[in-house]
Structure formats: structure tokens, C-alpha cells
Amino acid sequence: MTTATLQPRDAKLYKPEVPPDWCPGCGDYGVLTVLQRAVGELGILNENLMVVSGIGCSSNLPGFFKSYGMHSLHGRSLPVATGCKMANHEMTVIACGGDGDGYGIGQGHFIHSMRRNVNMTYIVMDNEIYGLTTGQTSPTSEPGMKTKSTPFGNPEGQLNPMALALAAGCGFVARGFSGDINHLKSLYTQAIQYPGFALIDVFSPCVTFNKQNTFGWFKERVYKLEDKGHDPSNWTAAMERAKEWGAQIPIGVLYKNPNPRPSIDAEDPALQGAGLATIKKLGLTSEQRKKLIAEYL
Amino acid sequence: MANEIIVGIGGAAGDGGASTGDNLAQTSARQGLHVYVYTSYQSLIRGGHSWIRLRISDTKVTNIGDQVSAMIALNQDSMDRHLQEMKAGAICIYNGDKVKPGKAPEGVQLCPLPVFELAGKDALPIMQNTVALGALVGLLGYDFQALSSVFEHTFKKKPQVVEANVTAAKAGFDFAVKTYKKHGTVLKKTDAKLAMVHGNNILAMGAANAGCKVYCAYPMSPATGILHWMASHGKDLGICVRQVEDEIGVANMAIGAGQMGVRSMCATSGGGFALMTEAIGMAGIMETPVVMINVMRGGPSTGLPTKQEQGDLNQAIGASQGDFPRIIIAPTSIADCYTVMEESFNLAEKYQCPVLVLSDLLMSEGHCTLEASFLDREFKIDRGELILEDDGDKNYYRYKDTPSGISPRVIPGVPNHLYVSATDEHDEDGVTISDVYTDPITRKKMVDKRARKMEGVVKDYTPLKLEGDASSNTVVVTYGSTWGAASEAVERLNKEGVKVAHLSFKYLVPFQEKEAIALLKGKKVIVVEMNKAGQFARHLRAEAGITADANVRKYDGEPFEPKHIVEGIKEVLKGKNLVEVQSLEPGWRTPHPPGPGVLSTGSTH
Numbered sequence: 001m002t003t004a005t006l007q008p009r010d011a012k013l014y015k016p017e018v019p020p021d022w023c024p025g026c027g028d029y030g031v032l033t034v035l036q037r038a039v040g041e042l043g044i045l046n047e048n049l050m051v052v053s054g055i056g057c058s059s060n061l062p063g064f065f066k067s068y069g070m071h072s073l074h075g076r077s078l079p080v081a082t083g084c085k086m087a088n089h090e091m092t093v094i095a096c097g098g099d100g101d102g103y104g105i106g107q108g109h110f111i112h113s114m115r116r117n118v119n120m121t122y123i124v125m126d127n128e129i130y131g132l133t134t135g136q137t138s139p140t141s142e143p144g145m146k147t148k149s150t151p152f153g154n155p156e157g158q159l160n161p162m163a164l165a166l167a168a169g170c171g172f173v174a175r176g177f178s179g180d181i182n183h184l185k186s187l188y189t190q191a192i193q194y195p196g197f198a199l200i201d202v203f204s205p206c207v208t209f210n211k212q213n214t215f216g217w218f219k220e221r222v223y224k225l226e227d228k229g230h231d232p233s234n235w236t237a238a239m240e241r242a243k244e245w246g247a248q249i250p251i252g253v254l255y256k257n258p259n260p261r262p263s264i265d266a267e268d269p270a271l272q273g274a275g276l277a278t279i280k281k282l283g284l285t286s287e288q289r290k291k292l293i294a295e296y297l
Numbered sequence: 298m299a300n301e302i303i304v305g306i307g308g309a310a311g312d313g314g315a316s317t318g319d320n321l322a323q324t325s326a327r328q329g330l331h332v333y334v335y336t337s338y339q340s341l342i343r344g345g346h347s348w349i350r351l352r353i354s355d356t357k358v359t360n361i362g363d364q365v366s367a368m369i370a371l372n373q374d375s376m377d378r379h380l381q382e383m384k385a386g387a388i389c390i391y392n393g394d395k396v397k398p399g400k401a402p403e404g405v406q407l408c409p410l411p412v413f414e415l416a417g418k419d420a421l422p423i424m425q426n427t428v429a430l431g432a433l434v435g436l437l438g439y440d441f442q443a444l445s446s447v448f449e450h451t452f453k454k455k456p457q458v459v460e461a462n463v464t465a466a467k468a469g470f471d472f473a474v475k476t477y478k479k480h481g482t483v484l485k486k487t488d489a490k491l492a493m494v495h496g497n498n499i500l501a502m503g504a505a506n507a508g509c510k511v512y513c514a515y516p517m518s519p520a521t522g523i524l525h526w527m528a529s530h531g532k533d534l535g536i537c538v539r540q541v542e543d544e545i546g547v548a549n550m551a552i553g554a555g556q557m558g559v560r561s562m563c564a565t566s567g568g569g570f571a572l573m574t575e576a577i578g579m580a581g582i583m584e585t586p587v588v589m590i591n592v593m594r595g596g597p598s599t600g601l602p603t604k605q606e607q608g609d610l611n612q613a614i615g616a617s618q619g620d621f622p623r624i625i626i627a628p629t630s631i632a633d634c635y636t637v638m639e640e641s642f643n644l645a646e647k648y649q650c651p652v653l654v655l656s657d658l659l660m661s662e663g664h665c666t667l668e669a670s671f672l673d674r675e676f677k678i679d680r681g682e683l684i685l686e687d688d689g690d691k692n693y694y695r696y697k698d699t700p701s702g703i704s705p706r707v708i709p710g711v712p713n714h715l716y717v718s719a720t721d722e723h724d725e726d727g728v729t730i731s732d733v734y735t736d737p738i739t740r741k742k743m744v745d746k747r748a749r750k751m752e753g754v755v756k757d758y759t760p761l762k763l764e765g766d767a768s769s770n771t772v773v774v775t776y777g778s779t780w781g782a783a784s785e786a787v788e789r790l791n792k793e794g795v796k797v798a799h800l801s802f803k804y805l806v807p808f809q810e811k812e813a814i815a816l817l818k819g820k821k822v823i824v825v826e827m828n829k830a831g832q833f834a835r836h837l838r839a840e841a842g843i844t845a846d847a848n849v850r851k852y853d854g855e856p857f858e859p860k861h862i863v864e865g866i867k868e869v870l871k872g873k874n875l876v877e878v879q880s881l882e883p884g885w886r887t888p889h890p891p892g893p894g895v896l897s898t899g900s901t902h
């Protein structure tokens with residue numbers, strides 16, 4: 001179970017028989033297609049990929065992606081994915097889900113996973129709305145936005161996942177847009193290759209329930225950080241960019257730690273050999289038992 | 298005849314009573330004596346009162362016993378609380394420079410120690426414990442060597458500490474032997490060395506011996522000992538140990554690992570278990586093997602963090618929404634904690650479902666002696682229908698509908714067997730059916746498939762067996778750790794000529810319904826359990842249609858002692874159908890903090 005053949009593979013190899021059933025035009029199509037291309041480009045074999053999601057429209061992604069996968073509970077993709085990585089660190093683990101899933105109900109895990117620094121990629125399909133539950137406000141909904149749960153306008157503030165990620169010690173913080181596929185692909189490949197926790201927040205418009213943050217709305221606003229000479233190794237500059245919202249919204253790699261600290265799975269003494277899940281002889285040896293028993297005598 | 302002494306060591310948290318108790322336990326175990334320890338303590342890091350009870354016997358002990366017959370009072374409070382509980386023949390050891398005894402009950406020997414003089418005036422205050430322990434060991438008729446070898450073992454790396462302790466203990470030992478009468482009970486020592494273990498250590502070591510490779514937890518008493526054991530041994534044993542941000546994360550992480558084909562486990566107490574419940578359903582529908590321990594403590598809510606109760610049975614049975622198969626096992630003793638780990642991991646993998654283990658404070662934080670050979674046993678590992686390598690099957694369905702309901706499980710990473718597991722209802726190939734218009738046929742098929750798995754489980758259990766006088770028409774029924782005190786109570790009753798049998802349940806779900814009916818139908822059934830509502834009595838009624846004729850219950854935080862059960866059963870035999878027993882000795886009482894109003898500190902029923 002080695003990680004990559006390094007031979008680029010056809011994106012079609014990652015398309016299962018089951019077609020996606022998102023609304024026509026949903027931003028998540030782009031997110032999925034680009035992911036299939038990115039892992040193909042990296043040559044990762046299907047069986048070496050574990051894609052884990054929570055619950056939401058966006059969290060249906062593993063069902064439309066040909067690899068091993070878990071479509072877990074609302075908000076819990078990150079601890080589940082962490083368990084997967086601990087159990088078999090030789091696999092490439094990708095967690096994904098929505099803004100509600102990751103920044104709302106799963107927000108505690110979000111912060112701690114970044115702090116914990118597990119080597120995996122986390123893709124958040126950020127549509128600033130709860131899609132699956134038919135359009136309620138989300139932590140990333142703009143103040144004042146009218147949704148089914150805020151018919152008089154969202155009275156609450158908007159969460160800034162980029163700034164939060166930077167503050168939580170995430171070593172790879174990027175933002176993409178499902179309307180710019182080639183740009184997004186490069187974010188994925190960089191994130192997957194980054195040796196630690198990598199976050200990509202992707203603007204992935206909900207065409208059905210978010211009439212405010214549409215494809216057009218984003219197209220008018222997003223600009224590429226690389227076009228503006230942003231230095232992704234500069235945390236302070238990244239924090240400055242992370243604050244931008246409104247007429248100008250940056251996409252690209254905000255921050256990539258030039259000296260990444262070792263990920264937790266790379267450090268864990270139990271994970272230095274083959275993946276734990278591949279160990280065939282289970283249980284303690286007689287020698288190990290005797291040593292333990294000696295502590296009690 | 299068994300000879301036994303129950304020693305009580307009382308002091309404030311931080312006084313070092315715990316290590317004094319540990320040293321006494323080790324000293325006894327090294328002479329082949331059996332020990333059972335229970336510590337009654339409060340949720341304080343310093344101060345308050347802590348009462349360590351060590352039952353020391355020359356035959357096996359299964360519970361904490363009834364009557365303390367030797368005590369060390371490390372402070373005035375301990376003396377004031379416990380002296381009056383002592384009966385004739387008991388000895389009471391204390392620092393005569395600091396503690397004043399008051400009037401001792403008839404026949405109780407007061408043994409003040411001139412600690413200043415014995416330990417030297419420059420000695421650390423903690424040396425009073427060592428002097429007292431030396432004195433106690435002397436009055437119990439132990440060899441001094443047995444105690445000094447424990448100091449040598451404990452402080453291996455610090456020879457000066459060994460010397461200081463040995464000197465202080467010897468001073469206490471010699472003084473006591475010279476000055477006071479030895480305890481009347483003589484314990485028969487042997488050359489056997491017994492292992493002295495905590496329940497939590499045994500759960501953890503059992504898991505390791507069963508092949509557990511991922512352990513996740515969030516600290517919560519009384520389960521934290523498992524985390525500590527795993528954290529300190531994981532590195533050597535190749536176990537990945539994570540402290541997670543909350544129990545929701547804990548459960549989900551353990552299930553993620555289980556799904557990948559690793560034997561994984563997590564442990565908590567009721568409050569944390571509540572947070573794990575949604576994930577338990579995930580393991581149910583994804584058919585993921587995982588072992589989850591709930592070490593019960595007094596509830597509800599934060600309840601009594603340091604006290605005993607068996608009140609989370611309903612919670613375990615009802616954990617998570619919907620119908621799905623789960624297995625619930627409650628070990629019946631500290632030793633059984635070991636066996637239950639062997640069984641739990643096998644059942645979890647064989648039946649591909651969550652296994653919930655109900656331990657409790659009494660077992661998990663209690664400690665007792667076990668034969669080293671019992672622990673040094675290779676566990677049987679049965680991983681069920683597991684596929685670890687590509688077998689050439691091109692039409693693999695993860696959730697194949699089989700006659701047994703068990704679908705061969707491929708671990709992620711194996712080529713050509715890709716699948717996605719979902720918490721949504723899915724078909725045999727794992728593809729969800731939750732978004733289709735409706736599919737009653739598939740839904741029923743998959744619910745049935747999962748449920749069918751449980752039909753085989755009972756056959757894998759150890760069959761039920763009546764203990765005590767099996768021919769009796771009266772059967773005392775317990776579950777989990779209450780086995781210990783109840784088995785002794787039943788034995789005593791039979792000796793007194795009150796004929797009773799005892800049936801102890803450890804496998805709770807799925808239930809040994811047929812066996813239970815065969816053994817209990819038509820008998821007078823008395824359920825003895827540690828909760829107010831009679832959760833096990835209700836379970837017995839629900840699962841086997843057997844309604845208890847009478848119930849003996851305790852829910853005051855302190856564990857059953859055999860005498861409580863003896864009394865309870867006698868009351869039942871006099872005609873009562875509900876007896877709620879209680880720990881009433883003055884030492885258990887705590888005055889309400891001064892403030893408005895005076896609250897009663899315990900009633901007599």
C-alpha cells in the first residue's frame with residue numbers, strides 16, 4: 001500500500017457508476033471534477049484514497065468519487081478522517097463537507113484538527129448557506145442575509161474561516177472558487193502534497209438557496225493572490241489577506257508554512273512502521289505481557 | 298476457614314494515604330495474600346477526606362467486605378469519623394503527637410505512635426505514613442522484609458528514598474511490636490506472589506492483549522485510568538493513543554479507525570458516553586467494529602463523579618436513534634474485565650457492530666490481586682469474516698445480504714474492492730438509498746440483514762449458571778459488578794440455612810433470554826442492583842418476561858457490602874418487595890457545610 005505510482009492517471013478512473021445528484025449548476029460539481037483530476041495528476045491509486053465527509057449536499061461527494069470512503073455524521077468528518085489516518089497512515093486521507101458541517105456543528109473539531117496537525121487535506125464547499133436543509137443561515141452567511149431561518153436578515157456576524165485557520169496553527173491555508181477549475185486543481189495538488197493539515201475553503205455556490213453569493217457575485221470579486229505578489233510564506237501578510245471580504249476577495253494559497261512542523265502521524269511512535277490496519281499478528285507477545293505483569297508484582 | 302482483616306486508611310487528599318494503601322497492598326500481595334481495595338474519596342485534589350479500605354485475606358476476595366478491623370488515622374478527621382465503627386479486637390494506629398483519639402469502643406486497641414521521636418524531628422511530614430505503615434505491618438504479623446522489598450521496588454531509582462522509608466518504617470515496626478498487642482487474626486502467608494491490579498489497568502491491558510491499536514479518550518472519572526495506562530504504554534506496545542477535544546470526537550475517531558480495520562477502543566463515563574451516542578448509531582449502520590467502555594459513576598448529569606452506581610444501563614440500551622444491533626457487556630469483576638476485553642473485540646469484529654462495555658467505579662478504580670498466570674495468557678483472536686488482501690472478487694459488495702447477515706469485510710486499502718460506507722441507509726453495494734423517492738424493499742432487506750447478525754451472538758456467550766444453592770426456589774439476580782458482594786451474601790445466607798441461588802448476568806444485549814427463562818421461571822426472583830429505578834429488573838422483564846418478585850437496591854454512592862445484601866434478602870423473605878439499603882456507619886457521613894438551615898445527613902431507610 002504505497003501512496004503513489006507517480007504515473008498520472010485519467011480522472012475518469014475516479015468516476016463511479018453513480019452520477020452526482022446535486023442540483024444542476026451547483027458549485028459542488030466543479031469541486032468534484034477538479035478533485036478527480038488532481039488525484040489523477042498525482043497518480044494516487046483509488047484504493048489508497050480514503051475520502052471522508054460529514055452530512056450536507058456537499059458531503060455527498062464520497063458517493064460520487066471512486067475510492068474508499070465514509071459518508072459520516074454531520075460535523076464529524078474530521079475526527080473520523082483522523083481515526084482513518086491513525087489506523088493507516090499510508091493512505092491519502094481527504095476530508096470534505098460544507099460550511100455548516102465544518103464551521104458550524106463541527107467547528108470544535110475544525111480548530112483542534114488544525115492544532116493537532118494530522119497529515120490530511122480538508123476541502124470545505126463553502127456556499128454560505130445550509131443547502132441540504134433547504135436554505136438556512138450558516139456561520140459564513142453574510143450579516144443581513146435573508147434566509148429561511150433569518151427572514152428579516154441575518155443578525156449574526158460572519159465567521160472568517162481563513163483567519164481562524166491561521167490563528168489555529170494550520171500550516172496550509174488556501175481558498176478556491178469552483179468557477180475557476182484550473183486554479184482550484186493546483187490548490188488541491190499542493191494541499192495533498194503538503195505534509196500536514198491542509199485546508200481549502202472553496203466558494204461553491206448553492207444555486208438553489210443562496211441567491212446572494214452567486215457564481216456571478218464571486219466572479220466579480222475574486223482575485224488571485226499570486227497575481228498580486230502575495231508571499232504565502234508570510235503569516236502576517238496571510239492574515240491581512242484573510243481579512244479581505246467585499247469588493248475584493250482573494251483566492252489562492254494564503255499561507256504555506258515554509259518550515260512545516262512534523263504532522264502528528266509522522267511523529268507518533270506507533271505509526272513509524274506499516275499502517276496499523278495492515279498488521280496481521282494481533283495481541284501482546286508473552287514477553288510484553290510479562291513485562292507488564294512485572295509492574296503489578 | 299478464611300482469615301481476613303479489613304484495614305481502613307483515612308486522611309485528606311494529598312496526605313499520601315493512597316500510596317500508603319498501595320504499599321500495604323503490595324506488601325500483602327507479595328506474601329501470597331489476596332487483597333481487594335476500594336477507596337471512598339471526594340472530587341478534591343487536596344483536602345477533604347479519603348478512606349481507603351483494603352480487605353486482606355488468605356483466600357480469594359470478591360468484594361470490599363463489611364467491617365473494618367484495623368485502621369490508620371492520618372489526621373484528626375479520620376479518627377473522629379471512623380473510630381466508632383471499630384468493633385472489639387480492632388486496632389487503631391495514629392500519630393500520637395498530632396491526633397487525639399477520644400474514647401475508643403470496648404475492646405479496640407489504641408496504638409498512638411510517637412512519630413517525632415521515631416522518625417526524627419527533621420523528617421518530612423509524609424514520613425508519619427511510613428511510620429504508621431511499619432507499625433501496622435508489625436501488628437499484622439508480617440515480615441518486615443516484605444514491606445522493605447516494596448520500597449526497594451517502588452523507589453528503585455532513588456536509593457536515598459528507599460533508605461529513608463525503610464528506616465522510618467522499621468522504627469514504627471519495632472516500636473509497635475514492642476509496645477502493642479498483635480492483631481488477633483493471623484493471615485496464612487505463602488510464597489506465591491500475586492499481581493496487584495486496578496480494574497482500569499486490566500481493561501487497558503486486556504484491550505492491548507486483544508490487539509487494540511488505536512485508543513482515543515477525553516479525561517473523565519472514573520475512566521481516566523485507562524487513558525493514563527494507554528498513554529504510558531502505547532509507545533512500547535505500538536498503540537496509537539489520542540486525547541481528543543471532546544467525546545464526540547473520541548467516538549468518531551475510534552470508529553474511523555475501526556472502519557479501517559484496526560481494533561480500536563474508547564472509554565468514558567456517562568456524561569461523555571452521552572456525547573458519543575450519535576456515533577454509536579454510525580457504527581451500527583456502517584457495521585463498524587468498535588469497543589466503547591462506559592465506566593459508570595453516580596448520575597444523572599455530573600452526579601457523583603467519584604461514587605459508585607450501576608445507573609447507565611438504560612442509557613446504553615437506548616444510545617443512538619433507530620434500531621440497530623449492538624452488544625452490551627458488563628464485566629462482573631476486575632478479573633472479568635480482562636476476559637471481557639478478549640470477548641468484546643472478537644464480538645465487535647465477528648458481528649461488525651459496536652460493543653458497549655459497562656464497567657463501573659467499583660471495578661475500574663478498585664484494585665485487587667490476581668494470579669500472574671491469569672494475566673499471562675494469549676488471547677484468542679477471532680476477526681470474523683475479514684478480507685485483508687485482494688481475493689480476485691470483481692463483484693464485491695461491502696454489505697452483501699447473507700444468510701447470517703454478516704457481510705465479509707474488506708479493509709480499505711485492498712485493491713478492486715472499493716466501497717463507500719454511509720450513515721444514510723444504503724444498499725448492499727453501499728450506495729445510499731436515502732435520496733431515492735422510496736425503496737421499502739431495500740430498506741427492509743438492509744434492516745433485516747443487520748438485525749439478523751445478532752441471532753448468532755448468544756451462542757458465543759458463556760452460558761448462564763446458577764451459583765449458591767442451585768436447587769433453591771429463591772434466586773438472587775444481579776448484573777455486572779454486584780456479582781462480588783452478592784455472591785458472598787448468598788454464600789453467607791446458605792451457611793445460615795437460608796437457601797438461595799444466585800444468577801449473575803454479564804451479557805446484557807443481546808440477552809440470554811431462553812436460558813434466563815429456563816433458570817428463573819416459577820422461582821422467587823430477587824433483583825439486587827445499584828440504582829434507584831431498577832433498570833436491570835426492567836430489562837429482565839422486557840427481555841425475558843420475568844418480573845422480579847422483589848428488589849434490593851442501593852443508590853447512595855457507596856458500593857454494596859455483603860451485609861447490605863444479606864439484610865435486604867432477609868427483609869424480602871419477611872415479605873417486603875422493595876428494600877432500599879444504605880451505608881449508615883458514622884464514617885460515611887459528611888456534615889453539610891455551615892449555612893442556613895440544617896440538613897439531615899442520612900436517614901435510616
Ligand SMILES: Cc1ncc(C[n+]2csc(CCOP(=O)(O)OP(=O)(O)O)c2C)c(N)n1
Nearest residue numbers: 055056057058074098099100101130131132
Ligand atoms: C446532528 C445533526 N443535526 C442536523 C442535521 C441536519 N442537517 C443535515 S445537513 C445540514 C446542514 C448542511 O449545511 P452544509 O454543511 O453547509 O452543507 P450544504 O448542504 O450546504 O452543502 C443539517 C443542519 C443532521 N443531519 N445531523
Ligand code: SF4
Nearest residue numbers: 023026057131206207
Ligand atoms: S441545494 Fe444548493 S448546495 Fe445543495 S445541491 Fe442544490 S445547489 Fe447544491
Ligand SMILES: [Mg+2]
Nearest residue numbers: 098099129131
Ligand atoms: Mg453549505
